Amino acid sequence: MDNGKTKIPAAVVRRLPRYYRCLSALEREGAEKTSSQELAQALRLTASQVRQDLNHFGGFGQQGYGYHVRPLREGIGAALGIREPRGAVLLGAGNLGRAILKNFDFEACGFRMLAAFDVDPAIVGTAQHGVSVYPLDVLEEFTRRYRPSVAVLTLPASGAEEAASRLDLLGYSGIWNFTGVDLAERSPRLSIENVNFADSLMALRFRIK
C-alpha cells in the first residue's frame, strides 16, 4: 500500500491510529456503518475534518450514507502497515521495559517482538512475558541474524544517545523512545518516535483548576 502513503499529510497520519482504534471498537460491537458525525464525536474532531481526513482513503464512504466500518478499518490498517509485521527488539528490561512486554500488544500495531536486551546479570538469560533477555553486547550479532526493524528504548536516560547511535549504525528503521530524552532524527532512514510522558501530564495540569 505504498501508493497512498506519500500523499497523506503528517497531521492526518497522527490521527490514523485513533481512527483505527475507534473503527476496531465499532467493528467489535457489530457496527457495519458509521458516519463522520459519529467518528467526530468519538475522536473529538469536527465532522468536516473527519470527512477531509478520510478522503485519503477514497472509496469507503459515500455522500449522505456514511462509511463501511470494516473496509475503512482495513484500509487504514493497510496504510499503517499493520498487516505486514516488522521485527522489534527491546533495549532495557527494567520495570518499564517489562511492563511494556507484559501489557503491550505489538502484533496489533504491526510488530513482532523478537528479543529483549539488558546489562543486568540478574535478568539476562531469563524470559520476560515470553521474550528472551540477551546481554546487550550481542545486539550486533542478533541484529545481523534476525534483521529487526525497530527498537524500543526503555533504558535509563543516560544511555539514550549512545543507544540511538548504535541502532543507527546497525541500520534500524525506527526507535520507539521511552527514555524521556528527546532524540533528534540523525538520518532520514531512521524514524524516531519520542514518547514524552511529561507533555501529557502538563496538558492535564493545564486543564485542572
Add this chain to the structure above:
Amino acid sequence: MDNGKTKIPAAVVRRLPRYYRCLSALEREGAEKTSSQELAQALRLTASQVRQDLNHFGGFGQQGYGYHVRPLREGIGAALGIREPRGAVLLGAGNLGRAILKNFDFEACGFRMLAAFDVDPAIVGTAQHGVSVYPLDVLEEFTRRYRPSVAVLTLPASGAEEAASRLDLLGYSGIWNFTGVDLAERSPRLSIENVNFADSLMALRFRIK
C-alpha cells in the same frame, strides 16, 4: 494566571509543554534570546505558527527581535500551572507504576506525588522510590484527608472503568490514564488524559518502510 487560560485554543495548549521543554533546554544552555525560526525548527512547526501560538503570551516577544527565553518559559509555565503544584496519587504499583514513580519528575509538571495504592499484599506497606504504598481500600479515607487532585492510573485494563468511576465520586479533577482503555470524560469537572502507547507505535510503523 487564570486570565489567559480560557482564551488559549486547545491545539495551542497541546503544544505548550513542548515549548516549555524546549525553552527550559535553551535556558539551561545559557541562551537569553530565541527566535520563532529556532523554536519552529526544534518543534517541527512553521515560524508563523510559532509566532501565532506565542501571541497568546503577549509581551515576551518583539517584532524583529525574537523572544526572551526566561520570561517566556516562566509565562508558559505559569499558564500551565506548574508553579502551583497539585497533589497526585498513583493507583496500581506494578511494573509500570513503579517505573513511573522511579523515573518521572512530577514536580517539574506541577504535581506532588503523595501516595501509591495497590491490592497486592506483597507490595502494600512498602515504599517505592520514596512513595508509600497503601491498600486500595483506604483510598477514600486518604483522599478526604489529603485532597489530591489527580490520580495516575497504572492498574490492569480490566479495572480502569471502575477506578475512574470511583475517582469521579471522590471529586478528583484529573486522571492520567495508562491502562490502555480509552476512558471517556464522565463529568466536566474531571479531566482525563489517556496515554495511548499504541497510537505512537502505529505512527512509527507508518513511517518505516
